[in-house]
Amino acid sequence: xxxxxxxxRKNSPNNQGRRNRKPFSKNQTSENKPQNxxxxxxxxxxxxxxxxxxxxxxxxxEPVRLNRYLANAGVCSRREADKYIESGCVRVNGKVVxxxxxxxxxxxxxxxxxxxxxxxxxxxLLLNKPKGFVTTTDDPQERKTVxxxxxxxxxxxxxxxxxxxxxxxxxxxxxxxxxxxxxxTHPSHQKKxxxxxxxxxxxxxxxxxxxxxxxxxxxxxxxADSINFANEEDKREVGIEIHSGRNRIVRRIFAHxxxxxxxxxxxxxxxxxxxxxxxxxWRFLTQTEINQLKMQ
Numbered sequence: 001x002x003x004x005x006x007x008x009r010k011n012s013p014n015n016q017g018r019r020n021r022k023p024f025s026k027n028q029t030s031e032n033k034p035q036n037x038x039x040x041x042x043x044x045x046x047x048x049x050x051x052x053x054x055x056x057x058x059x060x061x062e063p064v065r066l067n068r069y070l071a072n073a074g075v076c077s078r079r080e081a082d083k084y085i086e087s088g089c090v091r092v093n094g095k096v097v098x099x100x101x102x103x104x105x106x107x108x109x110x111x112x113x114x115x116x117x118x119x120x121x122x123x124x125l126l127l128n129k130p131k132g133f134v135t136t137t138d139d140p141q142e143r144k145t146v147x148x149x150x151x152x153x154x155x156x157x158x159x160x161x162x163x164x165x166x167x168x169x170x171x172x173x174x175x176x177x178x179x180x181x182x183x184x185t186h187p188s189h190q191k192k193x194x195x196x197x198x199x200x201x202x203x204x205x206x207x208x209x210x211x212x213x214x215x216x217x218x219x220x221x222x223x224a225d226s227i228n229f230a231n232e233e234d235k236r237e238v239g240i241e242i243h244s245g246r247n248r249i250v251r252r253i254f255a256h257x258x259x260x261x262x263x264x265x266x267x268x269x270x271x272x273x274x275x276x277x278x279x280x281x282w283r284f285l286t287q288t289e290i291n292q293l294k295m296q
Contacts, residue, residue: 007280008271013272034210063103066110069114074176076184120156124285124293125174128274131263135163135172150282151172161185162269165248170195170266171274174282181222182292184270190243191296192225194268195250200260202235207257215256219246222253270296 067081070090075081076245088096091111092104099150104110129135133144134252137159146160153174161173185192214223226241240250251261267273271292277283285293 069179073117077179127282128277129172168264169270191270196265197238198234198263
């Protein structure tokens with residue numbers, strides 16, 4: 001595959017004037033690349049004072065709001081936790097708590113739908129997913145899951161953020177941070193995803209333009225944010241940028257025109273790439289990358 005994606009922006013008012021943009025590589029977009037930011041050699045700020053103390057979770061000596069406790073335990077986001085609390089799904093020391101603002105400590109027995117919770121340190125892990133693994137924490141059909149690839153990474157319970165189907169490879173994030181997971185997967189936040197698509201036959205220029213402008217699928221209109229040939233010498237290779245989280249959306253876009261996706265690889269997700277990460281391997285995010293995700 002060539003180094004650069006030469007992406008065609010869809011024809012919309014927000015994208016007028018972008019036609020002359022410089023091409024970007026699969027590992028570099030208009031968003032910042034947290035992996036390549038310069039690291040300081042000193043832990044002190046420019047003023048010489050000590051850096052602020054990092055928050056690593058719940059202070060064992062200080063009570064916290066119940067919704068934060070649930071979010072730290074990886075159950076859900078804080079906003080969702082409020083709804084669960086009001087609906088009576090949470091018990092503290094054997095009693096149902098339905099009032100917002102209640103505080104708890106680590107010595108309390110907190111249960112969600114009968115399951116005991118334990119607020120853990122936040123973990124952020126990136127996997128270069130190989131194909132052949134389903135993106136789920138448990139599979140009734142006993143197929144291989146992505147959890148098999150990260151089961152020894154940490155003692156905390158982590159979960160995949162979003163989904164990649166069984167035959168799709170590439171960037172997949174894991175965390176126990178319910179707030180961040182909700183933020184990255186909710187459609188309103190429109191997190192950027194870039195895929196490298198390998199088709200069974202060359203993609204026609206007319207079909208490429210139609211995908212850029214928008215097509216009607218069974219579940220509504222969809223348009224690529226950017227699309228173009230990833231390899232000018234092989235029209236079967238396409239780079240497509242999209243933010244939709246609909247099920248198997250990339251495969252369905254090309255199937256609409258009679259193409260079969262032979263291989264699909266996600267090379268970019270919300271500022272993260274699989275650069276220098278072999279297929280099937282994982283790594284923890286750097287603090288810079290974590291900060292970048294939270295600031296988006």
